[in-house]
Amino acid sequence: MIEVINRPETTTIIRYEGEINAELSRGLTLAVHNQLTNLENDLLIRKRVTHLITECLLNLTHHAEGAPDVGQPGKYVSLVIEHNNDHYSIHTTNTVSTKKVKFLTGLLDKVNSMSSSELYEHYMNQLQSGQYTNKGTAGLGFIDMARKSGHALTYEFSSLNVNYSRFSFQLIIDKVKK
């Protein structure tokens, strides 16, 4: 269920918990876009936030997995988008195979360790020669997120069982342009 929250005292823009697929992803993107049109006057910030949400949803659609042996047969995810006076935050969770944890940790730690110029070079290298399929762009999305966010990509893995882990991910976007 998509919950659109308009109460002025709350900082949550959208909260979604449920299965993800391409159609739902598009619906969520549209819902967020419409909310941001009312909330954010700065066109570049509005666009940047929408872009990053689109990237998060792309990752969820491509990489969220079902975990039938923990009672979760479908690709179950959560998405929470919040804001305060200083920034927007995007928080996602999804299930991944435990065998992917090491790879994802390496990818994210590498991105987080880079300076802005190193990140740019890495982005250009990946854009030029990185592999891509209909299942993703081998980390180009994370690099793009780090560049546009200007903050470290915050993440955590928690084990569900020997086969599956929960991946929690957070992205911060400042309301002041950098």
Next chain:
Amino acid sequence: MENLYIKATSFTPAIGLDKSGELQIIGRSTSENALDFYRPALQWLREYIKSPSTTTTVTLKLDYFNSSSSKCLLDIIKTLAKIESETNMLVINWVYQRYDLDMRETGEDFASLSRVPFNFIENDEIAPN
């Protein structure tokens, strides 16, 4: 070869590929399966560059595109870059909204990676679907 026209949707751009050398990609590109979407266009272009028009003018006017689409778009530009020669000219127009510094920067990245000079054109009338 026939011209190729693909109508825009709320998550894929309009594509117009005309044998006369007028090529356009306009709108929003946030499809989860960008490879599948752009495959017909890439196939058309690989055929086109074998015998291109004297002048090929490409207009890229995108509101949003995701990382999957960015790889495909760069592939399209790098395919077209093969046209450039003493007898054939390639013109790439990168159209963006004035406030959209991110889109301008992405165009500069594509120009650098493809080694093709772009014309950067501000236009505030890019209307998403």
